[in-house]
Structure formats: C-alpha cells, structure tokens
Amino acid sequence: MSSQPVERPYRGVSAEDRRTVRRAKLVEAGLDLVGERGVVAVTAEAVCATAGLTKRYFYENFTDRDALLRELVDDLLGDVRVAIGSALDGVPDDVGARVSATVRALVDTLADDPRRARLYAETGAHDALRTRREEALDGYAMLLMTDVLRVDPDDPHMRLTSRLVVAGTTDVVSHWFAGDLDLTREQLVADVSAIGVALAP
Amino acid sequence: MSSQPVERPYRGVSAEDRRTVRRAKLVEAGLDLVGERGVVAVTAEAVCATAGLTKRYFYENFTDRDALLRELVDDLLGDVRVAIGSALDGVPDDVGARVSATVRALVDTLADDPRRARLYAETGAHDALRTRREEALDGYAMLLMTDVLRVDPDDPHMRLTSRLVVAGTTDVVSHWFAGDLDLTREQLVADVSAIGVALAP
DNA sequence: GCATTCTGACACGCAACCGTGTCAGAGAGA
DNA sequence: TCTCTCTGACACGGTTGCGTGTCAGAATGC
Known part of the structure; x- marks a missing residue:
C-alpha cells in the first residue's frame, strides 16, 4: 500500500493557498482571453500560457475548458x-x-x-x-x-x-x-x- | 502546353447541370445538419457524408465550410x-x-x-x-x-x-x-x- | 476499340487541441 | 545530508477537421 504524498508548504505558501492562487490565475487568464480574443480563444493551452502555468494545473482545477x-x-x-x-x-x-x-x-x-x-x-x-x-x-x-x-x-x-x-x-x-x-x-x-x-x- | 480537359456529359447530364445538382445537395446537407445538430455540425466532412458526395465536390463549390x-x-x-x-x-x-x-x-x-x-x-x-x-x-x-x-x-x-x-x-x-x-x-x-x-x- | 473524362473512394500530411505521463531539478523537512 | 514533495517543461498518443492528391473503374465520344 503506497501512502499518499504528504502536502507541504513551498516557498512559504501552503498547498491549499498555492492551489487557490493558481486557480485565480487561471480564471483571470480565461477572462483576459475572452476580453482580447473571445470565448473561442479559451483553450486549455491558451489559458495556461496566459496564466504562466502548465496544463497540469489546469486539470488540477477544471475538468476541461467548458x-x-x-x-x-x-x-x-x-x-x-x-x-x-x-x-x-x-x-x-x-x-x-x-x-x-x-x-x-x-x-x-x-x-x-x-x-x-x-x-x-x-x-x-x-x-x-x-x-x-x-x-x-x-x-x-x-x-x-x-x-x-x-x-x-x-x-x-x-x-x-x-x-x-x-x-x-x-x-x-x-x-x-x-x-x-x-x-x-x-x-x-x-x-x-x-x-x-x-x-x- | 497541356490542354484543359474537355467537359463532357455523364449519364445524360451536362457538366454544368451536374455541378448545379451537387451544389444543391451540399446546401441541403448543410441545412439538414443545422436542423439536426446545429451550426457546429456543419463541417466539410459531415456535409459530404450527408450529401453522399466526397470532399472533392465540396471544394469544387465552396472554399471552406464558412x-x-x-x-x-x-x-x-x-x-x-x-x-x-x-x-x-x-x-x-x-x-x-x-x-x-x-x-x-x-x-x-x-x-x-x-x-x-x-x-x-x-x-x-x-x-x-x-x-x-x-x-x-x-x-x-x-x-x-x-x-x-x-x-x-x-x-x-x-x-x-x-x-x-x-x-x-x-x-x-x-x-x-x-x-x-x-x-x-x-x-x-x-x-x-x-x-x-x-x-x- | 481506344483515348479521354468523370466519378467516388481513399490516402496523405498538416494543424490544433486534448488529456496523460515522465522527469530532472529546486525546495522543504528532519 | 538525505529523503520526499513540488514544480515546470516537455513528450506522447489520440482525435478531429482541414485541403490536396492519387487512382481504378465506369461512362463517353469518335
């Protein structure tokens, strides 16, 4: 039985806070894309690029772009x-x-x-x-x-x-x-x- | 200098009439797709499949799906x-x-x-x-x-x-x-x- | 019969986006 | 120091749709 990884702070920020910050960044990036290029531009890849994150964190927070x-x-x-x-x-x-x-x-x-x-x-x-x-x-x-x-x-x-x-x-x-x-x-x-x-x- | 192919009737239908018929089929197929599955369903491939034609004839009549x-x-x-x-x-x-x-x-x-x-x-x-x-x-x-x-x-x-x-x-x-x-x-x-x-x- | 056109099927290579997986290196903790 | 977590970059295989190209066989005209 392999145990779950134990969450741990990183750069002084708790795991939950990091998730919250990343989620907020993704949401902002999504809004930015809508504002600049419309709803069609909101792809997982584009959101991540705009947010400065990688897809891993997109799927940590959302099942898909919709x-x-x-x-x-x-x-x-x-x-x-x-x-x-x-x-x-x-x-x-x-x-x-x-x-x-x-x-x-x-x-x-x-x-x-x-x-x-x-x-x-x-x-x-x-x-x-x-x-x-x-x-x-x-x-x-x-x-x-x-x-x-x-x-x-x-x-x-x-x-x-x-x-x-x-x-x-x-x-x-x-x-x-x-x-x-x-x-x-x-x-x-x-x-x-x-x-x-x-x-x- | 290679000469253009000369158009010729086929199954008793003139070249122009054949084109007209195919175009009409494509338009009908497009409308059918809109009616059944909405505008998003209107892809070149789906239109051709519905019309019973191949992509060749789609691009004979339209530059693209739009x-x-x-x-x-x-x-x-x-x-x-x-x-x-x-x-x-x-x-x-x-x-x-x-x-x-x-x-x-x-x-x-x-x-x-x-x-x-x-x-x-x-x-x-x-x-x-x-x-x-x-x-x-x-x-x-x-x-x-x-x-x-x-x-x-x-x-x-x-x-x-x-x-x-x-x-x-x-x-x-x-x-x-x-x-x-x-x-x-x-x-x-x-x-x-x-x-x-x-x-x- | 023979050359040519026409047709329909299918094969390509390309691009975008998807969702998952791997991995080296940085950071944390003891 | 040693171990484990966390991060970010990137690779991968899959899907969908694109637009083009090839080709064998049917139809035609002479």
Missing part, C-alpha cells in the same frame, strides 16, 4: 442578479425608478470589467454556455415581472414581453459596450428604461 | 427581408396592420423550414455568421423605422428601441420555434406585434 467557461459565466450572471437585487432594495415603489435601477445595475456591473461585457455578449455563441444564458435570461425575465414591473408572471403576454425585453436589452447593452452605439451611459440607461416602462401595463 | 454557412445565412436573411417587403405591399397605412404583417412574414418564412429557424437562432453563435446577422438585424431595424413604424431613423432613441425590438423578437421567435413558448402562432404574432405598436410614438 468547466472554466461555465464558472466564468455563472459568476458573471450571478453577480448581475445580485447587483440588480441590491439595486432594487431601497428604491421607491415607482415603476420608472425600479426599471432604471435595474438597467443601471446591469450596465454598471458589466462596465466594471470589459472582459465580462464581452463574455456576456458571447454567452449565446457557445454551446456550453448557452444553457446558462437561457436560464439566466429566463430568470431575469421572471425578476422583471415580479420585482420590477410587478405584473402577473403567469400572464403569457407578459412572459413573452419580458423575455423579449430582456433579450433585446442584452443585445443592445452588448452593442453599447462594443462601441457600436453612440450614446452616453446615462442615455443608454434612460432609453432602455423608457422601453421597459412603456411596456408595463 | 463559405457554405454564409451562403445559407445570406439566403435566409435575404428571404426574410423579401418576405417582409412583399408583405408590406398592399397593407393599409395603419401601424398595427403593418407591424403585424411584418412579424407574420418573419414567422411564416421561418415556419416554412424548421432547419432555417434553427439557423436563424444560431447565427449569433458562430463567428463567420455573426457579421451577417449584425448587418441583417441593423437592416431590419432600419426597415422597421422607415417602412413599418414610419419614424425618424435618425432619432437615437428610436434607433435603440427598434434594435432592441428586432433583437428581442429574434430571440422570442427562435424560442417559439424551439418549442419553449406555449403559444399558438397567432398569439405569437399578436403579442410581438403588440410590443411593436406600444413602442411606436
């Missing part, structure tokens, strides 16, 4: 949801104000990190991510109905409308980040919000 | 535009009627061929197709402003609104075709049209 991508996307979509949630706390009970706060939270979250803005735009463009995107968009649509517009989430017309607005907003915001729309951030928020308000019954 | 995909997408987006254009001919000068006719034309065109509905949904998911999709969506947005809603296409707010509506409609219609929305075709057309009308100034 696992890393999913983590990036789940983090992002979760953060967006949290940002919207906290933006809605303490906003007056006025549809206009609530819609604006929601849109602003989305835009601000993406604006914090252009790499994530590109990731958000490309979630639709990759098999492994599309499912997550779909779930997230449906979740946002539900949130729009229940917490923002305060409409009946069982009304088929409102379901379709909110889904259309969420998907359309995703597209427009992604385009704005890509520089294709000549608007200030305030205008973007205002214009998108106006659409949301116009569709509230 | 060329075939672009042809499929351009055909589709062009057909949609034509369908909308003719639907708008002879429709009364009423915003509601025009919007409905437009949405119906889009839905009907895609409904004619579920493979193309999937292709439409996946244009955003592939590098070589995204440019075409972007141009087409911008074109549809412009068409929506000038020919359907009859609003000023230079108004930034209307530009953003129409782009949002077009992108959102693309998403919702794709979902409907994927079976994710429990609506009749008439309801889909009516609901989407209602959004368009609500956003007309």
